[in-house]
Amino acid sequence: MPADSPPGLAGATPERRAGRQQRRAAATQPPRGTSASPVEVRRSARRSRTVSAYREGDRTIVLIPARMSEAEEQRWVGVMLDKLAAQESKRVIGDSELSDRAERLSDQYLEGRARPASVRWVTNQNTRWGSCTPAEGSIRLSHRLQGMPEYVVDYVLLHELAHLLVPGHGPRFWRLLEAYPRTERARGYLEGVVAADRLPRLPAAREE
Incomplete structure (x- = not known):
C-alpha cells in the first residue's frame, strides 16, 4: 500500500528538464528503526506537491517533485519510510x-x-x-x-x-x-x- 504526503516546497528551484522523470538511488542510510532495504528516489516534473512511497520487491521507491531540494528529499525519505513501516505493521496478510x-x-x-x-x-x-x-x-x-x-x-x-x-x-x-x-x-x-x-x-x- 503506497503512502502519500503533501510536502512544503517553499524556495525550491525549478527542474531544468520539464516532463522528464529522473531516478537515482538515495545515498543516505534510512533513519534508525526503519527499513534497511535499498531506497530509490524518483523525481518527476509532473509531481508538484505530493510525495509517495511504495515497496517494489526488496526495494522502496519514493516519488518526489523534481524541484525539491536535497535537504527536503532527505527529510521526506525518512518520513515516508516511517509511514510505510507504520502501515505495514497494521496490515494483516491472508x-x-x-x-x-x-x-x-x-x-x-x-x-x-x-x-x-x-x-x-x-x-x-x-x-x-x-x-x-x-x-x-x-x-x-x-x-x-x-x-x-x-x-x-x-x-x-x-x-x-x-x-x-x-x-x-x-x-x-x-x-x-x-x-x-x-x-x-x-x-x-x-x-x-x-x-x-x-x-x-x-x-x-x-x-x-
Whole structure:
C-alpha cells in the first residue's frame, strides 16, 4: 500500500528538464528503526506537491517533485519510510498472499528450490513462530507474527522454506539464510519480543 504526503516546497528551484522523470538511488542510510532495504528516489516534473512511497520487491521507491531540494528529499525519505513501516505493521496478510510471498522468497533467496504445497496462518502455535512438515510440503506461521514488520514475517517464512531443504539447524541450513540481508535484524526483533514477554508485569498503580 503506497503512502502519500503533501510536502512544503517553499524556495525550491525549478527542474531544468520539464516532463522528464529522473531516478537515482538515495545515498543516505534510512533513519534508525526503519527499513534497511535499498531506497530509490524518483523525481518527476509532473509531481508538484505530493510525495509517495511504495515497496517494489526488496526495494522502496519514493516519488518526489523534481524541484525539491536535497535537504527536503532527505527529510521526506525518512518520513515516508516511517509511514510505510507504520502501515505495514497494521496490515494483516491472508493465506493467499502468504503463499505468494513464499514463492517470491524462494525464487529470490533459494533459487526456487523450496516449493511448499501449502502456507497458512495457525492459532495453535504459541511457543514457535513457524513450523513445517517437509513430507507434506506444508508451512505454518503463528498468528502472533501478524502485525509485526514484514521483514520479520519474511524471515520466519524463509526460515521454514529452508527447512523444506534442510531439516536441522546445522551450518548448511544457516548458509541458506545468509543471502537474506535482514536475518540478524529479524532474529534480534523476535528475541526482543520473547524477552519482553518474559518480563514481570508491573502492578497497577493504586489511587491514593
